[in-house]
Each structure stands twice: as structure tokens, then as C-alpha cells.
Amino acid sequence: METMAVIDFETTGLMPAYGDRATEIAAVLVRDGQIVDRYHSLMNTGHRIPPFIEHLTGITNAMVRKAPPAEQVMAEVADFVGTLPLVAHNASFDRKFWDAELERIDRRRSQDFVCSMLVAKRVFPQAPSYKLGALIDLAGLPAAGRAHRALADAEMATHLTLHLQRELMQRFGLSSVPHALLGRIQKTPKNQLEQCVKRSITSTGRPVSAPMRCSDV
């Protein structure tokens, strides 16, 4: 059975290309509809967290000063995740920081990201908001803890992803919804979900798995 890794970063800002750095990372491993393992750590990059971000996340400069170095944390989380397919909410954001922080330790990503926000837009096109917390509330899923902390957000993104998979299985009579199918769904034009899923189903009723380029996400 496929295992996926759902990740979430807290950072000093929005743009690693403009010098923003990670302050916290969490990775949740999910298999057979269950969380099977977790990694979580603050990290110290030596960069100052702006007051607005301290207020938003609750992660202070004093907290990260006592945290292990970012190089150590990123090496640990990269080993923890390995080559498992990745999921994040608004994955374009987490992918930028994942790639930038890995590059600093001379490592490269080899797997694809799926974005739970883009998949949610296809599965629930009438949702009033696609913020992680709003989708959790809409689906009646449990809040995992304080929003804007990496582990809580990663767990909420995990529950959302499992909810999307269950909805797709029920709606289309599928036995499973692998990462590759989620990757196809997030790229399909809006209102073409049914055509996308049907194209991906073989005569055995199992979704077709197909490799995707990292640039596809």
C-alpha cells in the first residue's frame, strides 16, 4: 500500500528567493488511511523572525535560538521522508522552501508534490474558501492543534487529503486514490474531474499510476 508524506513549513516570510528561511518543519507519514509516523522540529537558521510572523505563528526568536541548526533538521527530515511522494496545502509555497532548504545542504528533491488545495478545488468546486482551516471546518474534520504551527497544519492537511481520497473513492467507486491520481486531478481543468478520473481508470477499475515531472506541480 502506498505511503505518502504530508509536510508543512513555518517560515520567516513568503519568499526564499528574497532571503526568507524556514523556522519549523513537520512531516506526517500516512498509509492505509492512517497516520503511521511523524517528524517535527523547530530549526535555527540564524535569521530573525519579523514580529508579525512571531505573532502569527507563536514561534519566537527565542524559541528558534534554542532549536537545532537548520542543516541538521533538514537532513533528518529528508531522511525521514526519503523518496515518498509529497503532499502539502498550497504546495507551491512548501515546495519552494523544501527545495531551497535542501539545496543549502546540497541535496535535491526526487519526488513530486500534490497540492491538497488544488485537489480540493476540483473535488469541492463550490467551497466558499480553500484555506486549510476553512476546509477542515467545512468537512467537519478535527482541528489538530494551534493553526500556523507545522505539526498541527501538517496533520490537518493529512486529514483533508484523506477526506478528499475518501470522497473520490465513494463518488467514483474506486478502491484507492493513489498520489499519481491526485496529481492528475490537481492539473485537470476545473469542472472536468469526472472525465479526468474516468480516463485514469483501467478495465480492472484501478486508477492508473503514471510518473510526473517535478515541474508538473
Next chain:
DNA sequence: TGCCAGGCCCTCTTTAGGGCCTT
């Protein structure tokens, strides 16, 4: 109190503009 971006998506669109979403 957010500014910096960028991909996605919608519309009073397509030779564009603006909101959403992430911190």
C-alpha cells in the same frame, strides 16, 4: 500591519486585472 512572489482561477477576459492561498 503586513510588504516583498507566483500559480491558479474568475470575469466587467484573452493585447488584463485582481483575489485567493501560503508565512
